[in-house]
Amino acid sequence: MALTSIVVGCDLSSSSDLALERAIALAEMHKARIVLVNAQANDAPIAEVDNKMLAQLGEVSAAVRVEEARQLADRLVLIQARGVATEIVSRVGPADDILIAAAAEFAAELIVLGSHGLTGISRLLLGSVAAGTIRSSTCDVLVCRGPSTRAAFQRPLVATDFSEASTKALQHAARICSPGAPMDVIHAWQLPAGSWGATLLGQARFPWSTVRDAVLAGARSQADKLLAEHGKIGNPLNIELVQGPSATVITHAAEKNGHDLIAVGAHGHRGVRRLLLGSVAESTIRHSPCSVLDVHGEHQHAK
Incomplete structure (x- = not known):
């Protein structure tokens, strides 16, 4: 039962990088493709805000998009340097919906996510993205915790x-x-x-x-x-x-x-x-x- 496609949630945090490290190891073992998924926030105009403020918010949003694109490109280079075929999906909308849609689109057998819960009470804080993905996914979901390791x-x-x-x-x-x-x-x-x-x-x-x-x-x-x-x-x-x-x-x-x-x-x-x-x-x-x-x-x- 080899894996052929692995979807990895990437919000550019240390937690998602931990998940990516594990996914790279699994992709190498199975000669599988990685689909790196980044969900972007919906920057719809805010009601009752003056034009000057809207312009400032637009500048911030544009700068964030540029930085996100740069960091995604860095991760793409890292994965491809390992000889792993990679696709990037970057879309606007709820992260769990985008992850599940990408898994269906690329016929993925596994979705890999990070988790911020490491020890103590923080373990109870299963993020809404992870919870939503687990509940609605039709393929397996791996929630990663523990030390970073590519194995x-x-x-x-x-x-x-x-x-x-x-x-x-x-x-x-x-x-x-x-x-x-x-x-x-x-x-x-x-x-x-x-x-x-x-x-x-x-x-x-x-x-x-x-x-x-x-x-x-x-x-x-x-x-x-x-x-x-x-x-x-x-x-x-x-x-x-x-x-x-x-x-x-x-x-x-x-x-x-x-x-x-x-x-x-x-x-x-x-x-x-x-x-x-x-x-x-x-x-x-x-x-x-x-x-x-x-x-x-x-x-x-x-x-």
């Missing part, structure tokens, strides 16, 4: 609920990781709703441990099946079953074990077409200490 990922963590969406997350994570990189797969399990009441009745009247054992046995069976079906993707797999809320389990494991990538399926068993606020995937992206690959349904341009 494929080395320490991936794939979240699974054993659904078709999480199976795609495993497959799609493998293509942006170094060949042969070990892949940790984690499944967060919880007791069925209402099981807590069994403790009030007591072990003698309601052996709640049998429910726990049954849940774990089912999870282990699915884990064994996953290993049997996907153990030959080219990357060694290790599956861990951990009790707790999904997003908490996933982000804690990534932080504790030093993972540089978390891969999640956008929909899991919820069956919704778009990622909803508060879902496991979005919560993981908000709290993750590292980059997150949000895997959507089958790429709409795939043949």
Whole structure:
């Protein structure tokens, strides 16, 4: 499953440069094209402003456009010096809409974005562009965090609920990781709703441990099946079953074990077409200490 086109959001910030570095590494690995997308603000006239002020604003806007063009050209030279085919898309309008339109126009399999959330409370500040792109994209979205590096990922963590969406997350994570990189797969399990009441009745009247054992046995069976079906993707797999809320389990494991990538399926068993606020995937992206690959349904341009 090689990548052929990668759309990269470029707002000329250090965060988008981090995303660009990662995208260049992936493009080199797959011999893919990069589509560098810059969304420009709409400089519509402001109501109730005199002509002198409008003229000054126009001069500032023109100077900004010149500087943006210069910086985009600098990045184009940087990418092409690596031998990577590159297109530039610079349009006026909402950034998430332009990114999604460019992905469709160039049949991209992946959109790469930067994130300003690095540590602590700033992790919660998932930008509106990233959130809008994640919710509406029909291709995978990679939100980059962590140190700047021009390399494929080395320490991936794939979240699974054993659904078709999480199976795609495993497959799609493998293509942006170094060949042969070990892949940790984690499944967060919880007791069925209402099981807590069994403790009030007591072990003698309601052996709640049998429910726990049954849940774990089912999870282990699915884990064994996953290993049997996907153990030959080219990357060694290790599956861990951990009790707790999904997003908490996933982000804690990534932080504790030093993972540089978390891969999640956008929909899991919820069956919704778009990622909803508060879902496991979005919560993981908000709290993750590292980059997150949000895997959507089958790429709409795939043949």
